[in-house]
Amino acid sequence: MLKQCEGSVAIAEAVALCRPEVICAYPITPQTHIVEGLGSLVKSGALTNCEYINVESEFAAMSVAIGASACGARSYTATASQGILFMAEAVYNASGLGLPIVMTVGNRAIGAPINIWNDHTDSMALRDAGWIQIFAETNQEAVDLHIQAFKLAEALSMPVMVCVDGFILTHAYERVDVPSQADVDAYLPPYEPRQVIDPDEPVTIGAMVGPEAYMEVRYLAHAKQMQALELIPELAAEFKAKFQRDSGGLIRTYRTEDAETIVVALGSVNGTIKDVVDAMRADGVRIGAVSLISFRPFPSQALHDALAHAKRVITIEKSLSVGIGGNVSHNLRMAIQNPQVRMYTVIAGLGGRAVTRVSLDRVFREAMDDRLEPLHFLDLNHEIVDRQLERERLVRRSGPVAESVLRDVGGVTAGIK
Amino acid sequence: MSGPQRVKFYQTGTFTVGNRLLDISVRSIQSDADRHNSLNSGHRACQGCGEALGARYALDAAMHAARGQLVVANATGCLEVFSTPYPESSWRVAWLHSLFANASSVATGMAAAMKVKGRTDVRVVAQGGDGGTVDIGFGCLSGMFERNDDVLYICYDNEAYMNTGVQRSSATPPAARTATTPAVGPEPGNVFGQGKNVPLIAMAHGIPYVATASVADLRDLEYKVARAMEFRGARYMHVHVPCPLGWGTPTSDTIKVARMAVECGLFPIVEAEYGEIIGRRELRQRIPVDDYLRTQSRFAHLFSSRHLGGRDEARIAQMQAIADRNIARFGLMSARTAEKVNA
Numbered sequence A: 001m002l003k004q005c006e007g008s009v010a011i012a013e014a015v016a017l018c019r020p021e022v023i024c025a026y027p028i029t030p031q032t033h034i035v036e037g038l039g040s041l042v043k044s045g046a047l048t049n050c051e052y053i054n055v056e057s058e059f060a061a062m063s064v065a066i067g068a069s070a071c072g073a074r075s076y077t078a079t080a081s082q083g084i085l086f087m088a089e090a091v092y093n094a095s096g097l098g099l100p101i102v103m104t105v106g107n108r109a110i111g112a113p114i115n116i117w118n119d120h121t122d123s124m125a126l127r128d129a130g131w132i133q134i135f136a137e138t139n140q141e142a143v144d145l146h147i148q149a150f151k152l153a154e155a156l157s158m159p160v161m162v163c164v165d166g167f168i169l170t171h172a173y174e175r176v177d178v179p180s181q182a183d184v185d186a187y188l189p190p191y192e193p194r195q196v197i198d199p200d201e202p203v204t205i206g207a208m209v210g211p212e213a214y215m216e217v218r219y220l221a222h223a224k225q226m227q228a229l230e231l232i233p234e235l236a237a238e239f240k241a242k243f244q245r246d247s248g249g250l251i252r253t254y255r256t257e258d259a260e261t262i263v264v265a266l267g268s269v270n271g272t273i274k275d276v277v278d279a280m281r282a283d284g285v286r287i288g289a290v291s292l293i294s295f296r297p298f299p300s301q302a303l304h305d306a307l308a309h310a311k312r313v314i315t316i317e318k319s320l321s322v323g324i325g326g327n328v329s330h331n332l333r334m335a336i337q338n339p340q341v342r343m344y345t346v347i348a349g350l351g352g353r354a355v356t357r358v359s360l361d362r363v364f365r366e367a368m369d370d371r372l373e374p375l376h377f378l379d380l381n382h383e384i385v386d387r388q389l390e391r392e393r394l395v396r397r398s399g400p401v402a403e404s405v406l407r408d409v410g411g412v413t414a415g416i417k
Numbered sequence B: 001m002s003g004p005q006r007v008k009f010y011q012t013g014t015f016t017v018g019n020r021l022l023d024i025s026v027r028s029i030q031s032d033a034d035r036h037n038s039l040n041s042g043h044r045a046c047q048g049c050g051e052a053l054g055a056r057y058a059l060d061a062a063m064h065a066a067r068g069q070l071v072v073a074n075a076t077g078c079l080e081v082f083s084t085p086y087p088e089s090s091w092r093v094a095w096l097h098s099l100f101a102n103a104s105s106v107a108t109g110m111a112a113a114m115k116v117k118g119r120t121d122v123r124v125v126a127q128g129g130d131g132g133t134v135d136i137g138f139g140c141l142s143g144m145f146e147r148n149d150d151v152l153y154i155c156y157d158n159e160a161y162m163n164t165g166v167q168r169s170s171a172t173p174p175a176a177r178t179a180t181t182p183a184v185g186p187e188p189g190n191v192f193g194q195g196k197n198v199p200l201i202a203m204a205h206g207i208p209y210v211a212t213a214s215v216a217d218l219r220d221l222e223y224k225v226a227r228a229m230e231f232r233g234a235r236y237m238h239v240h241v242p243c244p245l246g247w248g249t250p251t252s253d254t255i256k257v258a259r260m261a262v263e264c265g266l267f268p269i270v271e272a273e274y275g276e277i278i279g280r281r282e283l284r285q286r287i288p289v290d291d292y293l294r295t296q297s298r299f300a301h302l303f304s305s306r307h308l309g310g311r312d313e314a315r316i317a318q319m320q321a322i323a324d325r326n327i328a329r330f331g332l333m334s335a336r337t338a339e340k341v342n343a
């Protein structure tokens, strides 16, 4: 059904359509409206046969999901930012145990400095945790990816993180087509666990594993993600056949056929990038874009093929691997394996800084003129950074960094004279 | 006194012998040839491990009460490690180990799954050591209590982080030597802090059932597990389990040492329902804490203080004061036992 609604509400409805049996909730901006929505659906009786548990921390949320999933219940939780770090140990544990939990991450920056706005630092921090990570570009895709996520997770017995840009998607009102229960039921069969804690067939799960087998167990997680490279496009195709919509898959190309310059990014910023591509195309520039939907597994072959003819690749990244630069671009370099391709990493939008068409247009043109440095920080205020560095050079007790920077930009914080 | 005299097991010397004096229907679960052996033999606990003994009795009692329909969440710790070196497992019960701090939450998830699947006949036990319960898992535990999730949580308290090599936990007694509270300096061993009485904290949540127990009285342990299983909602048991390796006691003395902890008043045996104490095990033969502390090399420095050139009277007295306070607080001595002590 077509409706105009908030992204979080649409996601909550999509999750409910998947008939989760256990939902664990712990609030954190910008995920709150999703779990609130699900709470109302359970409490009002719209979503039946579901235990909704208000836990006391994200660590407990993931742990409850682990216990429930191990007992064969379809389990769901959602978090963001500090929350995913607080549950980090259990995030690894869920994948290590091979439990098909689905979790929404309303992507948000990580403190300090504390910041509630969107970037991808949170999901990136857990990128090696063994979870499948898929990124939604629009709220429609967020809805559709959740439905695919349960099917994918359960097919592989492996957890899936659906990454949705905080505020930009979670709090945006957009037109969304929410599928019918009958269609979702036809697409997503009931959960049939591979392993289950059952008193009638008692098994030991979570045993101590030493050097003689640990590598094999970890490798199997990798092997499963390699299987996901096949399965993700299949599930997207099946989804399209049922719902008549292109959603999901490994990557989505946009005007890349004859493109010399290709821009790669995760999530909602692809919308802006496509607008810039259109405008530049109108000027006769051969530029295209690739929306990277699946970050884990990393679709190296699909990217290799899509980018094979490009002269340069620009990655727009909403996270910073401090001390080296980009996360996506380094993975991309592995995929392209061609030193002739010039690669640019543009760190953009950290802590919710707007990624504007004007700025993107500028860096794309600089790259095409070979004027862009390999690692660029979009719209970084160098003057303020230099001032802070100078302060630190001159004074030992230069004070707290964030507060000094805020003072320089004219912001207001407690205790600033 | 009317009716047949109650059998007092201590009079027979051993609990096994005492068992034979009873009618079959009331014999201990462990004496049943068809007991579940939930924690089977062949595991790798140290000889004389109190935790292995306690877990075996507790789980068999829980299995008995649940008619075999039991699932278990286990925290990281000695119990988890000695029972499951891959690919071997000593567990003859559906068993899941996730992490160190989350056994109570995992159990909450298990209970939720069973409820949603209409399997309310399946009961859930979570278990862990004192570290996994009193320290790192405390937040999850309190959450489980507060929500009154249908889980029996059993803490096996050996008073330190044994699995990692005997480091101090917040259940470690004052003055005890551990790897992180060495017996050096003017005040050797663990500090005298404020203590952290988790059974009382559990009671403060008002949950249906809270009990302490000890491997010194395995009948009582079995009884309490059985009693706990009669309730729905959150239940907590705190079981005292000496660790010969960590405490520095002969492996043959585990039960004796556990009994002395009870009889000196340092480990009170009590039972509470809905936040109110409803039962206590009175001391049979009160002993001074001295006698208990002397059995363990972790307290040896109290009796041969280099600093003081002999007994550390002040700190032994402080330990005695803790025991005295327990005895008064929980009413562990009736007039009769008090008389015996004074005589």
Ligand SMILES: Cc1ncc(C[n+]2csc(CCOP(=O)(O)OP(=O)(O)O)c2C)c(N)n1
Binding pocket: A089, B051, B076, B077, B078, B079, B100, B101, B128, B129, B130, B131, B132, B133, B158, B160, B161, B162, B163, B164, B169
């Ligand atoms: C998050 C985390 N921190 C630390 C450890 C290391 N660790 C494993 S078992 C253990 C000690 C367990 O102590 P306790 O819960 O008292 O059980 P015991 O071994 O004494 O029976 C520790 C510290 C861990 N596994 N996970």
Ligand code: SF4
Binding pocket: B044, B045, B046, B047, B048, B049, B050, B051, B052, B078, B079, B082, B158, B162, B163, B242, B243, B244, B245, B246
């Ligand atoms: S170290 Fe202590 S608790 Fe651990 S197995 Fe040995 S005796 Fe048992």
Ligand SMILES: [Mg+2]
Binding pocket: B129, B130, B131, B156, B157, B158, B159, B160, B161, B162, B169
């Ligand atoms: Mg311990």
